[in-house]
Amino acid sequence: MPSPKTLSRRAFVRLALGGTAAALLQGCAPGATRLASPAATGSPAASPAVTRVLLRNENRPGFYVRYFRPFQAVDAGQWRLTVEGLVPQPLSLSLADIQALPTVSQVSRMKCVECWSAPARWEGFHLRSLLELAVPSEEARWLHFYCADGYYESLSLTGLMRDRVLFVHHMNDEILSEAYGAPLRLMVPYLYGYKSPKAIVRLVFAAEELVGYWPTVGPYTQEGTIKRGQDHPLDLGGSRPIPGGSEIVYPDGIESGTQ
Numbered sequence: 001m002p003s004p005k006t007l008s009r010r011a012f013v014r015l016a017l018g019g020t021a022a023a024l025l026q027g028c029a030p031g032a033t034r035l036a037s038p039a040a041t042g043s044p045a046a047s048p049a050v051t052r053v054l055l056r057n058e059n060r061p062g063f064y065v066r067y068f069r070p071f072q073a074v075d076a077g078q079w080r081l082t083v084e085g086l087v088p089q090p091l092s093l094s095l096a097d098i099q100a101l102p103t104v105s106q107v108s109r110m111k112c113v114e115c116w117s118a119p120a121r122w123e124g125f126h127l128r129s130l131l132e133l134a135v136p137s138e139e140a141r142w143l144h145f146y147c148a149d150g151y152y153e154s155l156s157l158t159g160l161m162r163d164r165v166l167f168v169h170h171m172n173d174e175i176l177s178e179a180y181g182a183p184l185r186l187m188v189p190y191l192y193g194y195k196s197p198k199a200i201v202r203l204v205f206a207a208e209e210l211v212g213y214w215p216t217v218g219p220y221t222q223e224g225t226i227k228r229g230q231d232h233p234l235d236l237g238g239s240r241p242i243p244g245g246s247e248i249v250y251p252d253g254i255e256s257g258t259q
Contacts, residue, residue: 053178055149062234063110063118065179066193068151068213073178074199081184083130085204086140091133095183099169101125106164107255108189109233109248110196111226113214118234119254122187123170127160130167136205144210145186146202153197154210155188164189164247167200188224189247195224 056070076095084090104126109119127143136157143160145153159165166187169176176182181198188196194214214220228244235253242248249255 055178058179060179063120063180064112064114064116064234066112066114067198068147068149071149071199074148074183074201076183079183079201081200082202083134083205084202085144085206086137087134087205088137093133095169098125098167098184101129104166105170106166108164108187109250109253109255110187110189110193111231111242111248112193113220115230116232116234117248121172122166122168123173124166124168124184124187126163126166127157130203134205139207140205142206142209144204144206145197145200146204147197148199148201151197151199151213152210153195153212154206155186155195156209157205159188162190190226191224192220192226194220 052075053073054070055065055067055073057067058065079095081093081098082090083093102125103123105121105123107119107121109117111117140157142154142156145151145155168181168185168187169183171177171180176185181200184200185198186196186200194212209222211222215222226242226244226246226248229242230239231242231248232239233250233253236250240250
């Protein structure tokens with residue numbers, strides 16, 4: 001049986017539309033990892049022979065690590081991205097499958113609601129590439145995200161279609177590390193970091209918005225718009241005023257000349 005990476009893009013889309021892609025891809029690894037609901041908390045089952053890192057919040061120099069709660073890192077070899085909801089046929093994609101999608105690279109800064117920010121070079125794919133595979137119905141307006149640590153979020157397809165919004169599998173020219181959301185995370189540079197879910201395992205196309213986790217437990221907006229105020233860039237030090245409402249770009253930061 002040919003590997004999905006050897007299939008032409010057009011052939012792969014035909015398989016997805018015909019419902020064959022999921023079966024073909026599932027033959028490459030055991031069953032898909034999925035969370036049944038926003039309240040679900042399970043993460044991919046660990047192999048008895050493999051001990052995975054327990055991920056937790058850390059103030060690492062240059063870029064802090066933040067998660068909803070401590071959890072065991074995802075086994076990239078067993079990981080599957082389930083795509084379902086308002087689509088003709090559910091998909092189950094491996095890491096190799098998503099890495100085979102057309103690649104986009106950019107330098108952008110993530111702004112945390114805790115008041116710090118940090119830049120990185122992000123590499124991955126645009127939503128339009130996923131839409132070619134999943135082909136959601138016209139009723140689909142939102143994409144719901146479910147993560148290995150039990151975190152969940154929701155963003156509009158309109159917002160996700162913006163040019164500098166990426167599904168990321170590489171960071172700073174290396175494959176995305178466990179600490180920063182492997183195997184797949186989202187990067188939305190014009191919103192607070194809690195709108196960029198990490199360790200994604202399941203995507204659901206839907207007609208209605210799902211209220212994300214943090215707005216249900218704290219004073220956070222569902223929109224996640226960056227507010228006017230002070231920012232503490234970890235790469236530059238000190239505190240700087242920001243106008244809010246848009247992506248943060250500092251002329252003397254690494255974003256300069258690398259957009």
